[in-house]
Amino acid sequence: MHCCASTRTSGTDAVAARIQIIGLGVEAEGRLTAAAEAALAEAELVIGARRQLDWLQNLVEGEILPRCEVLPKLDDLPARIDACAGEVVVLASGDPLYFGIGRWFGERYPRERLVFHSAVSSIQAACARLGFALQDCGVLSLHGRPLEGLRRHLQPGRRLILLTDRDSGPRALVDECLRAGLASSTLWVCENLGYPDERIHRIEVTENAEIGGDFADLQVSVLELRGERGTVPFFPGIDxxxxxxxxxxxxxxxxxxxxxxxxxxxxxxxxxxxxxxxxxxxxxxxxxxxxxxxxxxxxxxxxxxxxxxxxxxxxxxxxxxxxxxxxxxxxxxxxxxxxxxxxxxxxxxxxxxxxxxxxxxxxxxxxxxxxxxxxxxxxxxxxxxxxxxxxxxxxxxxxxxxxxxxxxxxxxxxxxxxxxxxxxxxxxxxxxxxxxxxxxxxxxxx
Known part of the structure; x- marks a missing residue:
């Protein structure tokens, strides 16, 4: 668990309540650490996505939870938090400090007010399923970002773990590899990791690659890049x-x-x-x-x-x-x-x-x-x-x-x-x- 001091003193000596960000991991029937359970017990307000709140309700079945609210747009989140006099818990996916909401909080609140509880992320879970060492992989988020941002990373011999959205799905990833001349690459699409309907698809990158139908919203893609050339050289000095x-x-x-x-x-x-x-x-x-x-x-x-x-x-x-x-x-x-x-x-x-x-x-x-x-x-x-x-x-x-x-x-x-x-x-x-x-x-x- 990443943990900082729990309080801070303002110029008026008022103590600001802590914000506890709890990662929930990827397991459908996971459990919380003792520290995370204590944070929930002390909280006045719990904020999370609907799926996360449902997960939490099932986990503590029969117990009374603090007041729960669905996560608003991030622009509206500070007002919700500031309106609460007591401690606030925010639920997050996986490890909130690894391609999660943790950076957003760190940019807006003093560190001494924040407490982070990490968990296994979908990135780690994908590596575990495929047997890849995480330190040997590049990690890139395309979620809400232009697909073109992938091109600077398309180099033969690299292995990339990608957080994607509807605009960077399997078909788009295959097309980008073909465009870069990496037509011997392999793509894995890991769906619903940790849930009963978990599936992992292996797709060979070819002109006639069979992509399949719709994929779940909860997915991580892994690219193993092979081919004659890439979009960019390995060293400065583009031809x-x-x-x-x-x-x-x-x-x-x-x-x-x-x-x-x-x-x-x-x-x-x-x-x-x-x-x-x-x-x-x-x-x-x-x-x-x-x-x-x-x-x-x-x-x-x-x-x-x-x-x-x-x-x-x-x-x-x-x-x-x-x-x-x-x-x-x-x-x-x-x-x-x-x-x-x-x-x-x-x-x-x-x-x-x-x-x-x-x-x-x-x-x-x-x-x-x-x-x-x-x-x-x-x-x-x-x-x-x-x-x-x-x-x-x-x-x-x-x-x-x-x-x-x-x-x-x-x-x-x-x-x-x-x-x-x-x-x-x-x-x-x-x-x-x-x-x-x-x-x-x-x-x-x-």
């Missing part, structure tokens, strides 16, 4: 040809892979960061950022319709649901966006000076701005900015010369050199420690 562009394969308005990897490395996006990709083109940098830092929020700002369509296609192709598309011309399109911690300026449309000023003003201390320069004018403006910004500055010139060995000879193609700049806002600690370069350290052209 240029994998992107939809406004030119031919690997052409058009995208940052080439070698340059793109440098940009991602310079930005170092962290979990929780908001990242702006200004002048995003067809979205290769934004996609790469969103893919490898799934806990960041990436905003791709682009004004041209055809490129916006390419960004949308690439977002769906790679399943980067944390990528938001912002139509419009910068800097005007930036006005209503959430302040960033990281900014990349890939295209300025002749407005590099005003973009630098606007983006820099929105960054916090320690924030990073990176920009690319292909023309002498843009490079000159970025070098001038380095002399006036209150931050460190560095640059890297990337010159790509790609070679292909064909018919007994090497054939090389040289790309136009790109100069990348990275600026980081000073804060008192970084300036005093000398860990960051000073603006004067920036070379004229390197």
């Amino acid at each position: 240029d040809e994998s992107f939809a562009t406004d030119g031919g394969p690997g052409q058009g308005m995208i940052s080439k892979r070698e340059v793109r990897l440098q940009i991602v490395a310079l930005l170092q996006a962290a979990p929780g960061d908001t990242v702006w990709d200004v002048g995003a083109g067809c979205g290769s940098v934004a996609v790469e950022l969103a893919l490898w830092q799934p806990d960041a929020r990436v905003m791709a700002v682009e004004q041209y319709g055809k490129r916006l369509a390419c960004i949308e296609t690439n977002r769906d192709r790679f399943g980067v649901t944390n990528l938001e598309i912002v139509p419009g011309r910068a800097p005007e399109a930036l006005a209503d966006l959430r302040d960033p911690q990281r900014v990349f300026i890939g295209g300025s449309d002749g407005a590099i000076d005003v973009l630098l000023e606007r983006c820099w003003s929105r960054l916090p201390a320690g924030g990073i701005l990176a920009a690319s320069a292909v023309t002498d004018r843009t490079r000159d403006r970025l070098q001038t900015f380095a002399k006036t910004c209150a931050g460190s500055a560095q640059s890297t010139r990337v010159a790509i010369n790609r070679g292909i060995y064909e018919n007994g000879a090497w054939h090389h193609t040289e790309k136009h050199p790109v100069t990348l700049f990275r600026f980081q806002k000073f804060n008192d600690l970084s300036r005093a420690s000398g860990h960051l370069d000073t603006p004067g350290d920036l070379p004229d052209d390197n």
